[in-house]
Amino acid sequence: MTKSAAVRRHLPTSPFTARPEAPRKHFALGDRVTHDRYGLGRVVGVEGSDESAVLVDFGSHQVRITQPYTAMYKL
Numbered sequence: 001m002t003k004s005a006a007v008r009r010h011l012p013t014s015p016f017t018a019r020p021e022a023p024r025k026h027f028a029l030g031d032r033v034t035h036d037r038y039g040l041g042r043v044v045g046v047e048g049s050d051e052s053a054v055l056v057d058f059g060s061h062q063v064r065i066t067q068p069y070t071a072m073y074k075l
Helices: none
Strands: 032-033 039-047 055-057 062-066 072-074
Touching: 039 062
Parallel strands: none
Antiparallel strands: 032 039, 032 072, 039 055, 055 062
């Protein structure tokens, strides 16, 4: 008698399926960036070794932006 392994099917609505994490964005001093709300800017400060927040100069003002940086992109 042989037993075959049953293939388990996961439903898309199952709360037990792990969703893949989006890759983390990394910014360094001097990087040119664009932000959906503030426009074009340059990174002038990075907080912590894990880059928990960055300080961006948008010309008329500076803004501290924290992770996950969903609205900010490197140029």
